[in-house]
Amino acid sequence: MPRKKVFEGxxxxxxxxxxxxxxxxxxxxxxxxxxxxxxxRLMVTVRQYDRKCMSVQRQGRLFxxxxxxxxxATQVGTAYVLGKQDLAFTMYRSHGVFLARGVPLKxxxxxxxxxxxxxxxxxxxxxxHLEFTIGSQLSQCVGAAWAAKILKKDGVAVAYIGDGGTxxxxxxxxxxxxxxxxxPAIFICENNLYAISVPRKIQTASQTIAxxxxxxxxxxxxxxxxDLLAVYAAMKEAVERARKGEGATLIECxxxxxxPHSTSDDPSKYRTKQEEEEWRKKDPVPRLxxxxxxxxxxxxxxxxxxxxxAKGEVDKAFEExxxxxxxxxEDIFKNVFAEMPETLKEQMEYLKKVEEEKxxxxxx
Ligand SMILES: Cc1ncc(C[n+]2csc(CCOP(=O)(O)OP(=O)(O)O)c2C)c(N)n1
Numbered sequence: 001m002p003r004k005k006v007f008e009g010x011x012x013x014x015x016x017x018x019x020x021x022x023x024x025x026x027x028x029x030x031x032x033x034x035x036x037x038x039x040x041r042l043m044v045t046v047r048q049y050d051r052k053c054m055s056v057q058r059q060g061r062l063f064x065x066x067x068x069x070x071x072x073a074t075q076v077g078t079a080y081v082l083g084k085q086d087l088a089f090t091m092y093r094s095h096g097v098f099l100a101r102g103v104p105l106k107x108x109x110x111x112x113x114x115x116x117x118x119x120x121x122x123x124x125x126x127x128x129h130l131e132f133t134i135g136s137q138l139s140q141c142v143g144a145a146w147a148a149k150i151l152k153k154d155g156v157a158v159a160y161i162g163d164g165g166t167x168x169x170x171x172x173x174x175x176x177x178x179x180x181x182x183x184p185a186i187f188i189c190e191n192n193l194y195a196i197s198v199p200r201k202i203q204t205a206s207q208t209i210a211x212x213x214x215x216x217x218x219x220x221x222x223x224x225x226x227d228l229l230a231v232y233a234a235m236k237e238a239v240e241r242a243r244k245g246e247g248a249t250l251i252e253c254x255x256x257x258x259x260p261h262s263t264s265d266d267p268s269k270y271r272t273k274q275e276e277e278e279w280r281k282k283d284p285v286p287r288l289x290x291x292x293x294x295x296x297x298x299x300x301x302x303x304x305x306x307x308x309x310a311k312g313e314v315d316k317a318f319e320e321x322x323x324x325x326x327x328x329x330e331d332i333f334k335n336v337f338a339e340m341p342e343t344l345k346e347q348m349e350y351l352k353k354v355e356e357e358k359x360x361x362x363x364x
Contacts, residue, residue, distance in 0.1 A: 009211070009214040011208055011210045011211045011213075011214070011220055011221065011222055012221050012222070013221075013222045013223070013224075014027070014221060014222070014223045014224065014230045014233065014234055015223070015224040015227050015230050016028060016029070016227055016229040016230045016233060017227045017228065017229045017230065017287060017288070017290075017291050018227075019281060019282050019287065020290070021287060021290025021291055021293075021294065023229070023291060023294070027229075027230075027233065028229065029229055029232055029233040029236065031229075031232065033295065033297045035080075036288075036291075036292055036295070036297055037297065038080075039076055039077070039080055039228065039232075039288075040288060040289075040292060040298070040306065041306055041309075041310065042072075042076045042080070042096070042099055042100050043072040043073065043076050043096070043228075043284065043285055043288065044285065044306050044307060044310045045099060045105075045310040045313060045314065046068065046072055046075070046076065046095050046096040046099045047069055047072060047285065047310075048307075048310040048311050048313075048314045049095060049099070049105060049108060049109075049314050050067050050068050050069045050095060050259075051069070052314050052315070052318055053065045053067070053109075053112050054067055054259065054263065056318065057263045058263075061113075061322065062109075062112055062113050062114075063112070063113065063114040064262050064263050064264060065112055065262065065263045066092045066093045066261065066262045066263075067093075067257065067258075067259035067260065067262075067263075068093050068094075068095045068096055068257070069257065069258045069259050070192070070226070070255060070256045070257050070258035070259070070279065070283070070284070071093070071096065071190055071192060071225070071253075071255045071256075071257060071284075072096050072284055072285065073225060073226050073227060073228040073231050073255070073284035073287075073288070074096075074188070074190050074225040074226075074231055074253040074255045074284075075094060075095070075096025075097045075100065075160075075190070076096045076097075076099070076100050076228070077228045077231030077232045077235060078097070078158065078186075078188050078231060078232075078235040078251070078253075079096065079097040079100035079101055079158075080100050080232065081232065081235040081236050081239050082101070082156070082158060082239070083155075085153070085154050085155040086155045086156050086157065086158065086239075087126060087127055087128075087141075087144050087155060087156075087157045087158070088101055088127045088157075088158050088159075088160070089127070089128065089131065089137035089138070089140050089141040089144070089157065089158065089159040089160070090127065090130045090131065090137065090159075090160050091130055091131050091132070091134070091137055091160050091161065091162070091165075092130055092131075092132050093162070093190070093257075094130060094160050095108060097160060098111075098130075101125065101127055102124075102125055103121055103125055103127075104121075104122065104317070105313060105314060105317030105318075106317040106320045106321045106324075107120075107121045107122070107321075108317075109317055109318050109321035109322075110321050110324070110325070111130070113321065113322075113325060115325050115327055116327070116331055116332075116334075116335060117324065117325070119335075120335075128140065134161070134162070134164070134165045134168055135161070135165055135168035135169070135170030135171055135174075136170060137159045137160065137161070138159045138161060138165075138168075138170050138171055138173075138174035138175075138187060139170050139173065139174050140159070141157045141158065141159035141174065141185055141187070142157070142159075142174045142175075142177045142178045142181070142183055142185050142248075144157040145157035145178065145181075145183035145184045145185035145242075145248070146177070146178075146181045146183040146185075148183075148184060149181065149182070149183050149184060149245075154243065155184070156184040156185070156186060156239055156242040156243060157183075157184065157185050157186070158185070158186040158187075158188060159174075159185070159186075159187050159188070160188045160190060161187060161188070161189050161190070162189070162190055162191075162192065162195060163189060163190070163191040163192065163193065163194075163195060163200045163203055163204075163209060164194075164195020164196070164198060164203055165189075165195075166189060166203070166204065166209050166212065167195075167203055167204065171187075172212075172216075174187070175187065175212065175213065175215075175216040175218060175248070175250065176216050178216070178218055178247070178248035179216040179217035179218045179247070179248065180217075182245065182246075182247040182248070183247070183248060184242035184243065184245070184247075184248070185242065185248040186235070186238045186239065186242060186248065186249050186250075186251065187248070187249070187250045187251070188235075188251050188253060189209050189210075189250065189251065189252045189253065190225065190253055190255055191209055191225070191252050191253060191254050191255065192255050192256050192257045193256060194257070194261070194267075194270070194271070196261045196265060197261075197265075197267075197269065197270040199270070208222050208252060209222070209250075209252040210222040210250060210251070210252035212250065213249070213250035217247075218247055218248040218249060218250060219238070219241060219247065219248070219249040219250070220249065220250040220251075220252070221234050221237075221238075221249070221250075221251055221252070222251075222252040222254065223251060223252070223253055223254070224253075224254055225253025225254045225255030225284075226254075226255055226256070226282045226283065226284040226287060227284070227287065228284060228287070228288045228291075229291070231251075231253060234251050235251065237249075238251060255284075256279040256282070258276070258279070258280065258283075289303070329351055329352070329355050330348050330351060330352060333345075333347065333348040333351075
């Protein structure tokens with residue numbers, strides 16, 4: 001009986017724009033000045049949004065927040081490639097994806113404030129609401145992608161997951177189903193090196209996350225997630241593959257969250273200052289600035305203008321969101337069923353009675 005090699009595989013790593021702004025001309029994607037301007041504004045705006053959320057959360061004007069600073073290139077660079085016919089399945093940290101997909105800043109704030117109005121985004125946005133249950137967005141994504149294939153629709157479905165999320169069963173089930181169904185699905189793994197305090201190296205014994213694609217018969221690539229050009233190029237390739245009916249892709253984006261996991265986390269307990277400083281040097285925003293400067297589309301004056309506009313939009317949206325927040329205890333019963341079942345009505349009436357009694361007690 002023979003013993004022979006039955007499988008051999010390898011995974012590419014892609015970096016186009018290095019940390020010093022140097023570009024590999026042979027790999028440089030074609031992006032017009034207008035496209036670069038749009039992408040840059042999205043990255044700057046989401047960073048301003050992020051900083052605003054962190055600051056107002058500390059003032060008690062917003063609940064728990066999960067910051068994205070550091071991961072802007074990964075999120076904007078992938079979501080920017082998508083069109084109206086596509087669907088994005090997001091998670092709690094996907095602020096850059098929301099913005100790039102056209103969710104108004106006001107609704108982003110309303111979501112982060114934990115209000116139900118945040119879930120009532122404008123109707124022309126078809127992406128479903130973000131997932132907090134890690135992994136569920138992947139099953140939804142592969143289902144939507146498979147449906148698009150069966151119905152012969154043009155759209156692709158994209159899901160976002162963290163490095164920790166790749167240990168969930170749904171990650172493996174979804175990649176497996178995407179492989180056998182040849183569904184037009186794209187899985188973006190934002191490998192920011194930590195799942196709260198759990199480092200990537202004890203999350204999986206695999207050398208890369210991208211190589212997990214090979215086991216499921218789909219394409220996989222690892223990219224420098226802080227390099228907008230590499231992220232964009234890998235995503236474009238994956239979207240083209242999916243649209244041509246050639247199946248799914250897993251893109252592992254190596255990145256870093258500069259802030260804490262959430263507003264209730266203290267990263268100094270599990271990360272060193274030195275590590276954080278090393279990653280700051282790889283910041284995706286100044287890196288893109290250098291590239292744009294070399295193309296003559298970025299200078300200090302432009303920077304000040306973009307920053308002022310982004311800050312203005314963010315501040316205005318926050319004011320509007322804060323002014324429109326209005327929540328009553330019975331809101332938790334609404335917007336679930338088209339017609340509220342009797343049992344729920346009874347519970348709602350009971351809650352109203354309890355609230356009324358509490359009010360009377362406070363006044364007494
Ligand atoms: C199914 C499930 N298990 C646990 C949690 C609690 N939880 C919230 S965030 C998180 C860490 C996830 O890390 P990772 O997937 O790397 O994504 P990141 O937060 O770093 O973006 C955990 C365990 C959850 N939300 N859902």
